[in-house]
Amino acid sequence: MAFSYKDKKVIGIGIVSELTGLSERKIRYYEERKLIFPDRSKGGTRKYSFDDVERLVDIANKMEDGMQTFEIRREEMKKTDVRDKMLRGQLNAAFKIRK
Amino acid sequence: MAFSYKDKKVIGIGIVSELTGLSERKIRYYEERKLIFPDRSKGGTRKYSFDDVERLVDIANKMEDGMQTFEIRREEMKKTDVRDKMLRGQLNAAFKIRK
DNA sequence: CGTGTAAGGAATTCTGACACG
DNA sequence: CGTGTAAGGAATTCTGACACG
Secondary structure, three states: OOOOHHHOOOEOHHHHHHHHOOOHHHHHHHHHOOOOOOEEOOOOOEEEOHHHHHHHHHHHHHHHOOOOHHHHHHHHHHHHHHHHHHHHHHHHHHHHHHO | OOOOHHHOOOEOHHHHHHHHOOOHHHHHHHHHOOOOOOEEOOOOOEEEOHHHHHHHHHHHHHHHOOOOHHHHHHHHHHHHHHHHHHHHHHHHHHHHHHO
């Protein structure tokens, strides 16, 4: 089952602010810097998931450690990159076996 | 760990309406009939949990089956009552053992 | 009883900008 | 660069009531 409440984007920015302790300004800024990607309602209000909340707490910790937004983004991209490579490796392996 | 995202009251009524397919009117009415108990923000807006969303879907099904709100409430209270009795039973058992 | 709706107001969120640094 | 804030507007939600049945 690939379903989880953790990635359902249903939380407004006010609640996210309460949950994370971050100002709404910061939360919107981290989105501007491509660190977080909320959904939007029809009307345009941002909706976050619990995963997003966790990620924001993580971001907040890194910011406290003096890291800059672009560094955090770079780090995130590296993770995604590694995942992609592993996935590609598995696909390649599967492909070779079937040859 | 007694923590779960499922019972964090963080979802606005608009999203709950989308998630359940129920009108906001119905959702507020079921609260009036004591079937559901959202939290409130400082400003007074209702906040629901994923558990509440599941419960609402359950309520919706029973309403479709022609059940009335008071019957659904009675059924819920029975469940709570059973849980209470079991808990009390265990406590009594534990108490006797220690005597 | 259960639910839709129009009404008026209040709370929430949005964007773009200025400020400081 | 990262974040606070005042500004004006738009989207969201609230309550109490009338309606139908």
